[in-house]
Amino acid sequence: MAGWTVETPQRLTLDGPVTRLDVRLVSGRLNVVAADGPARIDITEVGRRPVLIDHSDGRLSIRQERDWGWPNFLRGLRAIHRFPRVDVSVAVPADVLADLGLGAGSVVVSGLRRQTTVDLAAGQITLMGLRGTTSAKITSGPVEALGVRGDLTLETVSGEVILADSAAERVRAQTVSGAITCDLDNPRRSDIRLATISGSITVRVREDSDLSVRLNTAAGRITSGFPQVRSSTYPLPSSEGVLGSGAGKLWASATSGSIALLARAVDDDSEELP
Incomplete structure (x- = not known):
């Protein structure tokens, strides 16, 4: 087992494999990227409290020194400015299992291909080029997924959901107060x-x-750009129809808001995703 207590900016290269990544930080920025070679950690900013790093039996843990207790911490978000900010970048193998938690700030994850879970109270989540099973939840702020495939779940209470260049097999996107924009x-x-x-x-x-x-x-x-999707106003506004063979399913529901289905032209030189 290897462990470090980081109190100043520092770069670490780990010996041994990393199959699981667990991160629990209070506030700041977290960037996780898939990369070849040994796992690497780059901490460019450390607040008043050190960051603890543990590496044992393939599990890499990065967390704040004090155990805030996640539910209690979330109830104290009004005082988030009192907590230290950190800036952490982590390079790990693409097939790592990642469980990432941040109180407030931004999380960027790219290139992972197995299972990724992101939980953020306030800030912004950006997911790029992920595969496998991906779940991202944020209480206040937007979540953006670009080029994500596989099984994707996106949830926000107050914020926008953006999904672009996606060929995900299963998508669940839900907001309480916020728009959903998808380019599939x-x-x-x-x-x-x-x-x-x-x-x-x-x-x-x-x-x-x-x-x-x-x-x-x-x-x-x-509104719909497809004549196959026909509208009805009774008992509530709705539209149904079949595009092509109808092999896939698209279901969209808004309690208080409009829905627009747009058609995108197919380029003659376009290629299917691998």
Whole structure:
């Protein structure tokens, strides 16, 4: 077992494999990237409290010195400015299991391909090029997923959800107060479910998509760029239809907000994602 107490900016290169990454930080910035070679940690900013790093049996743990107790800490977010800020970048193998928690700040994760979980109270989450199973939850702030495949769950209480260049097989995106914007790359055989209570939903799919579509809103307007998706106003505004073979599913629901389904032209020289 190897351990470090980091009180000043420092770079570390780890000996031995890393199969699991657990991070619990109070506030600041966290960047996790998939990279070849040994795992590396770059801490460029440390607050008043040291960062503890442990590496044992393939598990890499990075956390604040004091155990705040996650539920108690979340209730104290009004005083977040009192806590130290850190800036941590971690390079790990692409197949690592990542469980990342941050109280306030920003989290960026890219290139992982197995299982990634991100939990952030306030700030911003950015996910890029992930595979496997991905789950991101944020209480206050936006979550953005770019080029993500596999099984994707995005949740925010107060904030926007943005999903772009995605061919994810399963998508669950949910907001309480915030818009959902999706640009889907030929989501054949996908199961896509989008829901917001107070916010709008905008979805753009390719003209040659194969989707069974169902759109519902309690108090809002539904527009569609596909003539196959037909509207009804009774008992509530809704639209249904089948695009192509209908192999995939697209379901979108808004309680108070509008829904727009847009058509994206298929480029003659476009290529399928591998």
